[in-house]
Structures are given as C-alpha cells and as structure tokens.
Amino acid sequence: MAMGGIRLTVRLALFSAFLLTTALIAAACLLAESVSRRAINRAPIARFCFHGASRCLGLRIRLQGTPAARPVLFVSNHISWSDIPVLGGSVPLRFLSKAEVGRWPVIGWLARQAGTLFIVRGGGRAREARQEIASTLCGGQSVLIFPEGTTSTGLTVLPFHSRLLQAAADANVAIQGISIAYTRQGRPDHLAPFIGDDEFQSHLPRLLRQPAVDVTVVFHPPAQMGADRSLTEVVEQVQETVAGGVRQIYRERAIEAGRDAGEPVRQQA
Template identity: 45%
Template sequence: MPRWRVYARILRLLGVIGLGLTLAATFSLLERLRVPNGMERRQRWSRWFMERLSNALPFEVTVQGELPRTPMLWVGNHVSWTDIPLLGRLAPLSFLSKAEVRTWPVAGWLALKAGTLFIRRGAGDSQLIRRQMTQHLRNDLDLMIFPEGTTTDGHSLRTFHGRLMSSAIDAGVPVQPIAIRYERDGELDAIAPFVGDDDLLSHLLRLFTQPRGQVLIQVLAPISSVGKERAALAFEAQEAVRFALFGEIEEMRRAA
C-alpha cells in the first residue's frame, strides 16, 4: 500500500482520538461543575464516538440480525480491541473491561469517561462487580461483556465464564449473543487478532499497511435468563456463538 495512504489513515485515526479526548475532557469538566451527566448520556456520546472510530479503521463491516429494542446483557467472542468500536457503534452500550485497561495511556481515560465497568482478576471483587452490573441493567442500560475473559485468534472459542452471567439473571433481562468474525481474502484474518504480548502501536501499523479486511457481526436470537442457572445460561450463549462462527465448518468435518 502507498505510504501516503498509510499516513492518511493514521492521521484520520489521530483526529478521531483527539475528538474523543475532547469529549472525555468535557465529561470531566461537567463532573467538576457537578452538572448532571448520567450514564445514558455517556452511552449516547460514546456510540457517536465509536461510530467515527470504527469508520477510521480499515474494515468493511456487515451486520446481520435484528438489534435488540430493550436493554440486555450483550455477550460475544473477543478477537481484538477493535471489537469495542465495531460493536459500540451498534447501540448505546457500556463495556466490562479488565482493570489493567484503566491504566492504559489515552485509551484507559477514554474508557473510564465512557462509563466502562472495570473488573480485577482474582481480586475478590466479583460480588461488587456483579452488583454494579445488575444495577446497570436494572437502570435500563445495555452492557457488553466478553465472557471468554481474553482475546483469541478467531479460530476457536474459549469457555464462557458463568459468573459474569449472574447479573442478567439478577436483573431479569435476556442475554444477547453476538458473534464477530474477521476475514481477509476469504479466510480468517491473521492480522486483526490482538493476542498475547502484542502491543497497540505495532498492531495499528500492521492493520493500516494492509488493504481493508472484512468483518461480519451476527446479532443472534436473544436468550431468556428466567429460571436458569448461570452456568447453563453461559453454555447456551457460548454454543449459539460457536455455531454462528463455526457451525457449517464443524458439520462439514463431521460429514467428511
């Protein structure tokens, strides 16, 4: 790809990030002035920002399925940090993230001001985050979690952790499974995944020096949480996402 085009892509992204920082600074100012600035407003502005951020990324996005019209706990597979803007543009959403993200330069502050909930692994605060998630859902606010707990290369799906599903049961809201798949030249994209010890700058440069990849986002049928145990609910959501991502491939393998 011509170098000038790579630079143009990076400049566009930096411009969008600058816009996001301006919004975050505005939220901080409102907080200091004690001006009402609820989560619903943060979600609306976050969606507006995510749409512009996703447009600055080198992807062509296709969305299949019907978006929910009532608040739900969204759950999906996790491939890259790019999942967040690509999904965040679909609806006013808050995200659950690992606590380390809060310390990241720029991105951590943006996430905090957008209303992200943070969880520390193995820190014994699972009950606290469960109450926070439940209250979030009871306030008619959508929440997106990645119950695998980490990113993958897109070739497999890890176990969905049931403890993160408890908030949907407590709040009495359905679970909305989401499957996201990255492709390039008809195959699974080897560039888009953000895994292991990868760093953000190197990942961005790899993405921006390549032609646009394709992303398929499948909004699957909602799953009722009424009368279900969290492990069963997590497994049902996991299998819905697994079939959406790999169902046809697995059936072909069995037939062979």
C-alpha cells in the same frame, strides 16, 4: 513511500484528528455537566465516537440481526482490542473490561470516556463486578462482557466463564449473544487477533498498514433465564450460538469470495 506506509500515515492522521475531536466533545460534556449540575447520557455520544474510530482504523463493518431494544447483558467472543470500537459503535452499551485496558493509549481513554466498567483480576473482585453490572442493567443500560476471559485467534470460541453472567439473573434481564469475525477476501484474517504477548503499540501499525479488513457482527436472539432453565444451561446455549454464528460468518464470506472470484477484488483504504 510504499503503499503500506502511505496507508499507515493517512489512517494515523485521520485517527489523531478524530481523537482530538472526541477529546473536545468529552470536554464539552464535562463543562455542560458542571454548569447544569446534571449528568449527561453519554451512550449515544460514545457510540458516535466508537463508530468514527472504527472508520478511521479502516474497519468495514457489516451488522446482522437485531440488538435488543431493552437492557440486556450482551456476551461476545473476543478476538482483538478492535472489538471494543466495533461493538461500541454498533449499539449503545457499556463494557466490562480488565483494568489494564484502561491504561492503554487511545483505546483506554476512549473506553473510560464511554463509561467502561473496569475489573481488577483476582483478589475476589468477581462478586463486586457482578453487583456493578447488575446495578448498571437495572439502571436501564445494557452491558457487554467477553466471557471467554481472553482473546483468541477467532477460529474457535473458548469456553464461557459463567460467574459474571449471573448478573443477568440478578437484574432479571436476558442474555444476548454476539458473534464477531474478521475476514479478508473471504478468509479468516490473521492480523486482527490480539493474542499472546502482543502489545497494542506494535499491533496497531501492523493492522493499519494493510488494506481494510471486513468485520461481521451478528446479534443473536436474546436468551431469557427462568424457573425451568438454570444459568449453566443458558450459558451453554449462548456459547453454542455464538460459536455457530462465527462458523456461519466464515462460511458466508467464503461463499461470497468464491462467487466474486472472477471479478477484480476492490480494497478500501
């Protein structure tokens, strides 16, 4: 069996075993809630499960910056479905995701267990979603949305849609931008992006067959809205910050690769 096939088999086995463990944890939470008649805070449990899933998928994660200690509306550029376990394993939060993700195998199940807020596109549901986001923020939990509205190649950041970001003003919390980028040997990775008509069932094995991909996540300083700053101005600022962060990640990884070019490249399975 070729190395790619071995790598795929091992990672799928590890991921399946971890998924079973996660299912047992979720069942234990449901049983405990039923017996005690009290809701359990699943944020730290979800973070543990997302982090474990990222490790099983062969994602090497590097975190930069500091997530806000108080509830904030996180906004990030969006490259792949793998953004969900990467970011969910990096900081306690709840996601806003399109309803289709909830029907995906594995990732959709994990997202539901983590308390993801699902939105049905169209039909005037944006206002309803905004109210749910604001309610979650007021309840003391941070929420993450992908304001580009779709995934991209990761080379650029698409324009942000501001309608849902109004929830930050409704809940009187700051907006914290996040930049995420995938690289291999200092170059932007072309396998991680989940774009176009690609399907999860075919994208997952392609990603797992390859050596580990490096994922850099940068938490930028929070931006607060006020009487002298409109939502549009804040959204534009955050978008520019996120885009600048992505460019900086690629520059730094390229410099590192150049500095280490004379040394053997070590890959993590």
